[in-house]
Amino acid sequence: MTDILIAVAFVVGAYLLGSIPWGFIIGKVHGIDVREEGSKNIGATNVTRCVGKFSGKLCFLLDFLKGALPVLGAQYFLKNLPPHQMVYWVIGTLFAAVLGHMFPVFLKFRGGKGVSTAAGAVLALVPYALCIALLVWVVVFLVSRYVSLASIAAAAVLPIVAWVMYLVGIGSELSRSREVLIFITIVALVTILRHHGNIQRLLNGTENRFGKKEPVENPKKN
Numbered sequence: 504m505t506d507i508l509i510a511v512a513f514v515v516g517a518y519l520l521g522s523i524p525w526g527f528i529i530g531k532v533h534g535i536d537v538r539e540e541g542s543k544n545i546g547a548t549n550v551t552r553c554v555g556k557f558s559g560k561l562c563f564l565l566d567f568l569k570g571a572l573p574v575l576g577a578q579y580f581l582k583n584l585p586p587h588q589m590v591y592w593v594i595g596t597l598f599a600a601v602l603g604h605m606f607p608v609f610l611k612f613r614g615g616k617g618v619s620t621a622a623g624a625v626l627a628l629v630p631y632a633l634c635i636a637l638l639v640w641v642v643v644f645l646v647s648r649y650v651s652l653a654s655i656a657a658a659a660v661l662p663i664v665a666w667v668m669y670l671v672g673i674g675s676e677l678s679r680s681r682e683v684l685i686f687i688t689i690v691a692l693v694t695i696l697r698h699h700g701n702i703q704r705l706l707n708g709t710e711n712r713f714g715k716k717e718p719v720e721n722p723k724k725n
């Protein structure tokens with residue numbers, strides 16, 4: 504019973520941690536509501552555009568940790584549960600963290616796309632597949648300068664790599680469980696669907712590129 508209570512606490516805690524809107528908080532510290540500027544998103548990319556590069560990197564790190572820490576903690580503290588129970592509670596913790604970022608209770612359930620938080624959570628669960636997906640993100644971004652396209656490409660590659668590693672027997676027993684692989688596939692699909700607006704703009708040729716020459720201005724200074 505104690506282990507189950509701990510598991511429930513991890514799921515609830517993961518949602519609350521995921522709900523912390525770091526992008527919104529960082530923007531407010533600089534006198535900016537990122538929900539009203541740029542792409543109106545609370546993620547690291549919009550924070551970079553509206554506040555600056557350092558703030559954007561800090562936002563990414565904090566959002567990343569919102570996903571990684573609960574999943575790592577769940578794997579450690581729930582290791583005494585039977586394997587078939589543990590896998591579902593770890594998945595539940597991962598799902599709760601990402602859901603918290605997408606639908607944060609602290610911002611009336613209006614959050615970000617969940618890419619950074621999902622990346623942290625998935626890294627803690629299937630590190631090899633996530634590293635390859637991140638490599639794809641970097642390559643696509645450097646070639647296209649589209650953050651959205653890089654995120655979509657990485658999300659599409661992630662479950663493919665995870666399933667291939669399952670077939671060849673690479674990774675831990677937990678990372679190669681079918682439940683985890685099915686869930687990773689669902690997370691990737693949801694992430695892509697959350698980019699439906701970006702996909703439409705990419706097709707229309709109106710999506711904003713992210714480049715070094717793009718000026719970063721504080722709207723409050725104008």
